[in-house]
Amino acid sequence: DQQVKQNSPSLSVQEGRISILNCDYTNSMFDYFLWYKKYPAEGPTFLISISSIKDKNEDGRFTVFLNKSAKHLSLHIVPSQPGDSAVYFCAASGNFGNEKLTFGTGTRLTIIP
């Protein structure tokens, strides 16, 4: 039972445009959400997080939106740059981040120069 779903395995975006990556979850106990970026042959690196008490969190070019009623979150990257080409994972946790993380299957983002 996949509790965190990333339904788009891949996404291609023109350099300079907005990249939107989506994630859905089924477990209503999840209240803390994170996005990770992964380059080949490296470990995932933390990008940005959001708690369920907020609906938006911004960090530079990265913004995460949370829609609790739809059990949906998205990551917006503006503007997209070639170095953003990577696999992006969303992850979720309960107890405001104190429980184990459950990951989605990932979306491969390719930025086209």
Next chain:
Amino acid sequence: NAGVTQTPKFQVLKTGQSMTLQCAQDMNHNSMYWYRQDPGMGLRLIYYSASEGTTDKGEVPNGYNVSRLNKREFSLRLESAAPSQTSVYFCATRGPAAFFGQGTRLTVV
């Protein structure tokens, strides 16, 4: 300040052999995790340790054992490797965002 260090980076095993993957963190976090990454499957939790002295099973624990040696170190052992355990293994620590090691690419032939 290394963060999370995993050894080895690469390993080839024959079916039935055993090995231990080592992980050490210098971030002073209580919780540590072992994940495996397979194509199309994302990151799946094998075992985790919420604090020194405790360990719990994750999604895919079969064929693995773990030891939380102290606050810094969390090892993963394959007692009798199988080809299905060919994967990339990541150790992580949390506080509350998770920080990952560089991974161990394991091939079982």
